[in-house]
Structure formats: C-alpha cells, structure tokens
Amino acid sequence: MSSFHDERTFERTAIALSELLDGHPVATFVIDSDHVITHWNKACEHLLGWATHEMVGTRQHWQAFYTKPRALLADLIVDNIDPATDRNFRDKYKASSLIDGAYEEEDFFPNIGAAGHWLQFTAAPLRGRDGQLVGAIQSLRDVTERRVAENALRRAHDNLEHTVRQRTAQLAEDIRQRQSAEEELRRRNIELTELNEQLSRTQQQLVQSDKLASIGQLAAGVAHEINNPIGYIFSNFGTLQSYLDSLFSMLDAYQQAEVAIVDPAVAARLRALREQVELEFLRTDIPTLMQESKEGIVRVRHIVQDLKDFSRVDSQQEWVWADLRQGIDSTLNIVANEIKYKADVVREYADIPDIECLPLQINQVAMNLLVNAAHAIGNSRGRIEVRTGCDGDDVWFSISDDGSGIAPENLGRIFDPFFTTKEVGKGTGLGLSLSYGIVQKHHGRIEVESALGKGTTFRVTLPRVRPPNEQKETPL
Incomplete structure (x- = not known):
C-alpha cells in the first residue's frame, strides 16, 4: 500500500513539474539518474528545434547542441563529476552563487539556427525526499544579442582608443596653433602700441595748426590701417574659440x-594619457588665456572705433526713439567694475520723454563721463550723482562727482583730442573729445562746471526731436 502511494505521489509530482516547465518561458529540460530525458519544455522546442516527443525518454539531449555525443553539465552532475576535471568545461564553467551544487556555463553553438547562437547554461541537481540524487535540471538562455553587443562594444573601445589618440594629437596641434596665434596677437599689440605712441607724438606737432581737421583725417587713416589686421585677428580668434x-x-x-x-587596461591607458597631457589643467587654463587675449583685442577694437567716431566715418547706426534713463542704467552696469570700489552712485531721475538719437553714441558719452568721474575720485570713497530733466523742448542729463576737480587752466582744453591729465597708459585723451563730437552731431551741447578739491559736473543737453533737415540723411 505504501509503495502504491509513493508511485502515485511521484506521478503527481512529475505531472506538476511538466506543467510548470511547459509554462516557463526559460528553455529547460530534466534528466534522471540514468541520463534519460524526463522533461523537455516548449521553450526548448522553440529555441532548439527539437520536439518534446523526439527527446523525452531518450539520452539524446546532446544532439540539440553538438554533432557527436558528449556530456552536458546536467550529465556531470548526475555522474558526480567535477567540471574542473572535464576538458570540455574546465575553462568555461563556474559554480553558481545562488544554488548549492549548481554550475553555469556560456558557449557558442554554431549548429543552432542559421548563424549559431550563444547560450548560457545553468544546471542543478534534483534530489528526492531522502536527499538522494535523482536527476538534474538544466536551463538555457539565448545571450546572442548580449554577446554581439559586447563584441561591438569591444570594437568600439578599440576604435575609441584610436580616436582619442588622434584627437589628442589634434588638440596638441590646435594648442600649438593657438599659441602661435597668441604670439602673433602679442606682436600685433606691440605694433599697435607703438603706432598709438607715434600718433600721440604727431598730435603734439599739430597743436598750433588746424588740429581738429588734421587729426581727424589722420585718425581716420590710422583707424583704417589698424582695423584691417585687427579684423582678421578677431575673426581667427573667434574661429579658434569655436574649434x-x-x-x-x-x-x-x-x-x-x-x-x-x-x-x-584600456581605461588605465586613457587615464595615463589624460594625466600625461595635463588635460584638466588645459581645460581651465585655455579658457582663461583665451578670455584675456579676447579682452585685449576688444580693447584695441574699441580704440579703433573711437578713432572712427572721432573722424566721423564708418558709422552705420540708425536714429531711433530711446529713453535716456534706460541707456544710462545700461551704461552704469557696464562700468560697474570701474565705479563700485570707488564711489556710491545716486540716481535722481525726473520724468523725461524719449528722444530721437543714436543710442549707442549717447551711451558712449555717458560711459566716458562716468569713467572720468570715477577716475577723479581719490583714495577715499566718493559719490557720483546722475540726474535727468527737461528744459523746454530739450532733455538733459548730468553726471557729478566729488573728486579732485579740474584746474582752471585745463578747462579750455578738456575737449581737445588726446588731451589728458591721467597717467601714461590710463587714458587716450579721446573720451571727452569724442563725447563733444557726438553731442554736436545731435545738435546738443555739453557743459562743465568744476572746482578744485570739490568736484566736477558735466551736463549734456539734447533736442528731443532730430532737426527736420536731417530726417532723410544717412547717419554719419
């Protein structure tokens, strides 16, 4: 009676196992202790192409994988053979970290499918209630896509290493070219400095002549000559920045x-190469060098533009309606670094209408007056007052400082080109003369009041509407 009960229990267990395996998406087969296949699920049929009725009850499970008989991991488990002693598995298998007594293997099988497949095996022992080995179960997964991806990634790594070497060499060449460009830029800056010094000396020789007209012609020519090399240097600099x-x-x-x-090994070589070229240092130092060089170029271009404005050529700005207060605020933001450490700025804006003007040029006037005000303040923190107001059909703004003031003997010369009381290298002497020319272009006037030791006030008055006879003229 007990034997009959055990047989019925085994039969029910076998049926339940068959139903479980057939519904499992992972290809799985089971062999008994005599290496006879007892279960071959539908996933095995789909993956390997061998039907269940062809395999169950046979010892031919090897046919699904090899062209001649040889043991699988499940066979080794049934025979209690350590895979490390089998020449077919010793270099491929590994013990499972999840199942005691189970083994894993991954191999390529050219006979499966049109182009072969990579399969990952997991084989584990099956034991009865008494703990005795009664068979083995082996599952298999198709890992072909992963293997193909790994091979592709390995090739990509090789290509990446080659590309990194090429790009590093290219970067070194670009850095060399950048250094060459900077050297050329320094040389050009020296030439420009010498040219500006020569221009200043020439101005001194023209003091007693019709200096405004003569210096205007000279400035236009010099600006043109300077602008050409600066133009292509600036263009090349922008291209270099983009590169x-x-x-x-x-x-x-x-x-x-x-x-x-x-x-x-590949990762280590890349790190070593990065350290060798000091990549992180270059990434921080190059932008700094580029920014410093660009600031120098921009400063030279501003000087050239000042010369052009002074000579009243090459101006393509359009007359538009603008709010003086907005332009002054923008200018204060631009020159904030010149002012914030030396003075407090007080704004006293009255309601004023928009005026018809060249806003960029009016902003230049405000910038020149604000910078001069900051420079006039000594070591003690000072005060700069900016005011706006209306006077009939005119609109005005004034800039006052409590600095050193202007000596009476210099008040008549402050609007002369190249006249400056600042130290050498701290001023071109063009700021107020250019401002005067801009205000005259707008049919306005610029006035100054100053007292030594008390400060200076500049007041710029501009008509609200551009004169009718200039409405259709192209701006100079």
Whole structure:
C-alpha cells in the first residue's frame, strides 16, 4: 500500500513539474539518474528545434547542441563529476552563487539556427525526499544579442582608443596653433602700441595748426590701417574659440564614454594619457588665456572705433526713439567694475520723454563721463550723482562727482583730442573729445562746471526731436 502511494505521489509530482516547465518561458529540460530525458519544455522546442516527443525518454539531449555525443553539465552532475576535471568545461564553467551544487556555463553553438547562437547554461541537481540524487535540471538562455553587443562594444573601445589618440594629437596641434596665434596677437599689440605712441607724438606737432581737421583725417587713416589686421585677428580668434569649444565637447563625450569601458587596461591607458597631457589643467587654463587675449583685442577694437567716431566715418547706426534713463542704467552696469570700489552712485531721475538719437553714441558719452568721474575720485570713497530733466523742448542729463576737480587752466582744453591729465597708459585723451563730437552731431551741447578739491559736473543737453533737415540723411 505504501509503495502504491509513493508511485502515485511521484506521478503527481512529475505531472506538476511538466506543467510548470511547459509554462516557463526559460528553455529547460530534466534528466534522471540514468541520463534519460524526463522533461523537455516548449521553450526548448522553440529555441532548439527539437520536439518534446523526439527527446523525452531518450539520452539524446546532446544532439540539440553538438554533432557527436558528449556530456552536458546536467550529465556531470548526475555522474558526480567535477567540471574542473572535464576538458570540455574546465575553462568555461563556474559554480553558481545562488544554488548549492549548481554550475553555469556560456558557449557558442554554431549548429543552432542559421548563424549559431550563444547560450548560457545553468544546471542543478534534483534530489528526492531522502536527499538522494535523482536527476538534474538544466536551463538555457539565448545571450546572442548580449554577446554581439559586447563584441561591438569591444570594437568600439578599440576604435575609441584610436580616436582619442588622434584627437589628442589634434588638440596638441590646435594648442600649438593657438599659441602661435597668441604670439602673433602679442606682436600685433606691440605694433599697435607703438603706432598709438607715434600718433600721440604727431598730435603734439599739430597743436598750433588746424588740429581738429588734421587729426581727424589722420585718425581716420590710422583707424583704417589698424582695423584691417585687427579684423582678421578677431575673426581667427573667434574661429579658434569655436574649434576649442568643439574639441572640449568631444573630450567631454570621450570622458563620459570611459565609464562604459570594461577593459581595465584600456581605461588605465586613457587615464595615463589624460594625466600625461595635463588635460584638466588645459581645460581651465585655455579658457582663461583665451578670455584675456579676447579682452585685449576688444580693447584695441574699441580704440579703433573711437578713432572712427572721432573722424566721423564708418558709422552705420540708425536714429531711433530711446529713453535716456534706460541707456544710462545700461551704461552704469557696464562700468560697474570701474565705479563700485570707488564711489556710491545716486540716481535722481525726473520724468523725461524719449528722444530721437543714436543710442549707442549717447551711451558712449555717458560711459566716458562716468569713467572720468570715477577716475577723479581719490583714495577715499566718493559719490557720483546722475540726474535727468527737461528744459523746454530739450532733455538733459548730468553726471557729478566729488573728486579732485579740474584746474582752471585745463578747462579750455578738456575737449581737445588726446588731451589728458591721467597717467601714461590710463587714458587716450579721446573720451571727452569724442563725447563733444557726438553731442554736436545731435545738435546738443555739453557743459562743465568744476572746482578744485570739490568736484566736477558735466551736463549734456539734447533736442528731443532730430532737426527736420536731417530726417532723410544717412547717419554719419
């Protein structure tokens, strides 16, 4: 009676196992202690192409994988053979970290499918209630896509290493070219400095002549000659900046890709190469050098533009309606670094209408007056007052400081070109003369009141509407 009960229990267990395996999406088969297949689920049929009725009850499970008989991991488990002693498995298998007594293996099987498949095996022992080995179960997964992806990634790593070497060499060449460009820029700056000094000496020789007209012609010619080399230097500088930005973007992409490199040797070589070229230092130092160089170029271009404005040529600005207060506030933001450490700025704006003007030029006037006010203040913190107001059909703004003031003997010369009381290298002497020319162009007037030791006030008065006879003229 007990034997009959055990047989019925085994039969029910076998049926339940068959139903479980047939519904399982992972290809799985089971062999008994005599290596006879007892279960071959539908996933096995689909993956390997061998039907259940062809395999169950046979010992031919090897046919699904090999062209001639050889043991699988499940066979080794049934025979209690350590895979480390089998020449077919010793270099491929590993013990399972999840199942006691189970083994895992991954191999390529060219006979499966049209182009072969990579399969991952997991085989585990099956034991009865008494703990005795009664068979083995083996599952298999198709890992072909992963293997193909790993091979592709390995090739990509090789290509990446080659590309990094090429790009690093290219970066070194670009840095060399940048250094060459900077050297050329320094040389040009020296030439420009010498040219400006020569221009100042020439001005001194023209003091007793019709200096405004003569210096205006000279300034136009010098500005033209300076503008040509500065133009292509600035253009090349912008292109160089774009190249460096692209190279840094590419380096960022390469650096982000390093985390996907599974080969420690490749990753180590990339780190060593990055340290060798001091990449992180270059990434911080190059932008600083570029910014400093660009500031120098921009300053030279501003001087050239001042010369052009002074000579009343090459102006393409349009007359528009603008709010003086908005322009003054923008200018204060631009020159904030010149003022914030020396003086407090007080704004006293009255309601004023918009005026028809060349806003950029009016802003230049405000900038020159604000910078001069800041320079006039000594070591003690001072005060700069900016006011606006109306006077009939005119609109005015004034800028006052409590600085050193202007000596009476210099008041008649402050609007002369190249006249300056500042130290050498701290002023061109063009600011007030250019401001005077701009105000005259707008049919306005600029007035100054100053007392030594008390401060200076500049007041600029402008008509609200552009004179009718100039409405259709092209701006100078």
